[in-house]
Amino acid sequence: MTGGLNLLREQYDNLSACIRCGLCLSVCPTYQVSFKEEEGPRGRIAMLKALVEGHLNLTSDLLEHELNCLVCEACTAICPAGYRMEPAQIAFRADIRDAAPWPVRFGLDYFLGNLGRLRRLVRLLALGQRAWLVSLASRTGLVDVLGLRRLTRFLPDLPTTFIVPRGQVWRPAAGPVRYRVALLTGCVMSTVFAGVTRATIRVLTANGCEVVAPAGQGCCGALHLHGGLFDSGLRLVENNVRAFNPDEFDAIIVNSAGCGTALKTYDHYAGSPRAAALARKTRDVTEFLDEIGLKPPAGEVPVTATYQDACHLAHAQRITAAPRRLLRAIPGLRLVEMAEPALCCGSAGVYNVTRPGFADALMRRKARNILATRAEMVITANPGCYLQLLAGLREAAGGDRPAVEVRFLVEVLDQAYQAAPQAVFVEVRG
Numbered sequence: 258m259t260g261g262l263n264l265l266r267e268q269y270d271n272l273s274a275c276i277r278c279g280l281c282l283s284v285c286p287t288y289q290v291s292f293k294e295e296e297g298p299r300g301r302i303a304m305l306k307a308l309v310e311g312h313l314n315l316t317s318d319l320l321e322h323e324l325n326c327l328v329c330e331a332c333t334a335i336c337p338a339g340y341r342m343e344p345a346q347i348a349f350r351a352d353i354r355d356a357a358p359w360p361v362r363f364g365l366d367y368f369l370g371n372l373g374r375l376r377r378l379v380r381l382l383a384l385g386q387r388a389w390l391v392s393l394a395s396r397t398g399l400v401d402v403l404g405l406r407r408l409t410r411f412l413p414d415l416p417t418t419f420i421v422p423r424g425q426v427w428r429p430a431a432g433p434v435r436y437r438v439a440l441l442t443g444c445v446m447s448t449v450f451a452g453v454t455r456a457t458i459r460v461l462t463a464n465g466c467e468v469v470a471p472a473g474q475g476c477c478g479a480l481h482l483h484g485g486l487f488d489s490g491l492r493l494v495e496n497n498v499r500a501f502n503p504d505e506f507d508a509i510i511v512n513s514a515g516c517g518t519a520l521k522t523y524d525h526y527a528g529s530p531r532a533a534a535l536a537r538k539t540r541d542v543t544e545f546l547d548e549i550g551l552k553p554p555a556g557e558v559p560v561t562a563t564y565q566d567a568c569h570l571a572h573a574q575r576i577t578a579a580p581r582r583l584l585r586a587i588p589g590l591r592l593v594e595m596a597e598p599a600l601c602c603g604s605a606g607v608y609n610v611t612r613p614g615f616a617d618a619l620m621r622r623k624a625r626n627i628l629a630t631r632a633e634m635v636i637t638a639n640p641g642c643y644l645q646l647l648a649g650l651r652e653a654a655g656g657d658r659p660a661v662e663v664r665f666l667v668e669v670l671d672q673a674y675q676a677a678p679q680a681v682f683v684e685v686r687g
């Protein structure tokens with residue numbers, strides 16, 4: 258720890274809210290895997306509070322238990338006393354500064370702080386995939402020599418073209434414009450998952466929205482805040498507050514649950530009226546489509562699918578019914594529930610890189626629950642979950658192809674709209 262516990266001290270009232278009832282133990286993923294008090298919310302809160310009060314020192318043991326927290330917010334959602342884990346963990350991690358190993362901190366700052374660098378990296382990896390270099394490195398054992406075998410499981414098919422926000426405007430090809438919305442294109446959603454973001458634009462325009470990608474926007478900063486890079490996170494928050502003028506839009510749309518949660522708490526970090534307005538107008542794309550009344554897709558997606566609740570949609574934003582309603586509106590899609598749909602899959606930002614023990618245990622538990630449904634597809638609304646489910650289901654299948662297809666919810670909606678041919682948008686300014 259290089260600073261004091263200044264930010265954690267500010268959380269003292271929050272920490273004191275805990276009445277030690279233990280209700281949260283039933284939903285905490287790390288407690289459910291370990292059944293240890295120190296790996297549950299109540300234990301973590303007690304340790305943080307004792308740290309602030311000076312009854313405990315910051316030992317490596319304490320640090321380990323705190324950093325094992327996924328910041329999944331399941332405890333926050335169920336807590337009858339109003340305790341909130343996310344601000345406490347962000348404050349603690351900011352105070353200790355080295356919450357994540359230095360290569361992770363460097364990667365977050367170097368690539369997500371400058372999306373030009375991220376685009377070059379993703380393009381390089383995509384070209385490597387197309388030239389079979391990634392597969393060759395895997396087969397020859399080079400990835401083992403480099404210690405990257407585990408990480409290759411997470412690698413999806415990468416695109417070579419990205420969405421670079423420059424103030425583009427997309428309008429419905431037919432029918433009136435009902436809403437004017439701004440789209441957060443983000444970091445991985447504009448690069449690794451650029452195709453999903455294009456699908457998001459098509460679905461929004463099909464629902465009567467004019468979609469704008471404000472120039473100057475960037476990464477939401479959530480990964481930095483969770484990883485202890487508080488100052489970098491704050492810079493990214495302030496950058497987006499400058500880029501989005503909430504007065505110009507009916508809503509700010511986000512297609513990644515983790516990023517949406519971050520934007521909805523921007524007022525806490527930036528503290529300006531504009532940040533507060535931005536936070537108020539932010540909507541997850543599933544939440545927004547449900548609110549405005551989804552235009553029923555005419556095309557069929559004949560599949561049996563199960564839905565994985567992203568923690569930052571279900572627990573942090575309390576959105577569980579809207580995604581299911583949207584899926585049930587898709588002709589041909591049969592939705593089946595898995596066991597523990599809202600138990601964290603173990604992704605949690607960079608957690609699956611920094612904390613492989615709990616992350617893999619949760620990933621395998623999630624894969625078992627998905628396989629037990631016999632669904633052909635698992636659908637989620639968050640990039641971290643997507644990658645973790647992909648890795649878990651690849652491992653379950655013992656190869657590169659996952660045992661069950663993994664899709665984003667907007668992709669499936671888009672497929673349903675595309676199945677009944679129609680022009681859905683025109684780009685009027687790019």
Ligand code: SF4
Pocket residue numbers: 274275276277278279280281282298299302332335336337338339340
């Ligand atoms: S549910 Fe809330 S009050 Fe009860 S132990 Fe957990 S954090 Fe404390």
Ligand code: SF4
Pocket residue numbers: 284285286287288296297298301325326327328329330331332333342
């Ligand atoms: S945020 Fe999640 S992992 Fe952390 S203590 Fe709460 S329930 Fe457990």
